[in-house]
Amino acid sequence: MSQPALERILEAALQAAGKPLSLERMRDLFDEDRAPSQGELRQALERLAEDCAGRSVELREVASGWRLQVRDDYAPWVGRLWEERPQRYSRALLETLSLIAYRQPITRGEIEDVRGVAVSSQTIRTLLEREWVRVVGHKDVPGRPAMYATTRQFLDYFNLRSLAELPPLAELRELVEEELPAPAAPSEPASETAAWIPMEPLAADEPDAGGDFNALLDELNAMETDLKTDFDDLLPEDE
Incomplete structure (x- = not known):
């Protein structure tokens, strides 16, 4: 039996995987002596x-x-x-995630300084459990607080290939009174992809919002010019 077209093989693999596949992982689908080159894989993907x-x-190409x-x-x-309906993201969580995304690496105390209120442990725990943020080090100040940055899973969830594709802050203003749009659903219902995972209800001790979100975005606007988009110098993610 002749081998199917390369794009058909990749289509079948992507449907079965239920998660992003890298070029290296796609190449592993073939015997070494018959494995396509990265150029051939890219052409087949096109x-x-x-x-x-x-x-x-x-x-879609995402970070992974x-x-x-x-x-x-x-x-x-x-x-x-x-069966479970995705819930709205709390404004407190959105503010915290926005600060981490646009000013990473950042400590919890620095987030609180901008928001003007304490950051709930539930918010940080939710972001860590979703694997949207991670601890990338500790700041060299008394107490050595943890520094947070976004993850590859964060980029995948929001259909981004890199931090450089984060939307301009002006677009975030339009989300102030809206919930974030649900990311595209995976093509395979049994997928373990991050899309369509509902958020937990807001913890009882979680403030709904820390001041005015427009003021927060003004703070972020001042930071955006110094946005760090390359984190190779930070600690690598655990496999």
Whole structure:
């Protein structure tokens, strides 16, 4: 039996994986003597992306590799496959995540200085459990507080390839009174991808908002020019 077209093999693998696959992982699907080059894989992925045009699924490149996912237009229907309904993100969590994303690495105390209120342990715990943030070191000050930065899973969840693709802060202003849009649903219901994971209810001790969010964005605007987008010098993520 002849081997199927490379893009068809990759399509099958991406559908079965339910998570992003890197070029290296795709190459591992083949025997060493028949493995395609990275250039051939990229060309096959381009053909697959073209094949998906006009379909309900799309091929997206994110930080961890490539994945097939349901287009946003179909999320209202596909989302009903899950019994639990995604809850709104609390403003406190959004503010905290925004500060970490745009001013990382940052300590909890520095987040509190900008927000003007204490950061709930539940908020930090939720972000860590979602694997959207991680501890990348400790600041060399008394008490050596942990410094937080976003993760590859954060980028994958929000369909970003790198921190350089974070939306301009002006766009975040439009989300002040809205919940964040749900990321595209995975093409495989059994997927373990981060998309469509509902947020836990707000803890009883979690303040709903720390002051005015527009004021927070003004603070972030002043920081945006110094946004760090390369974290190779920080501690590597645990595998």
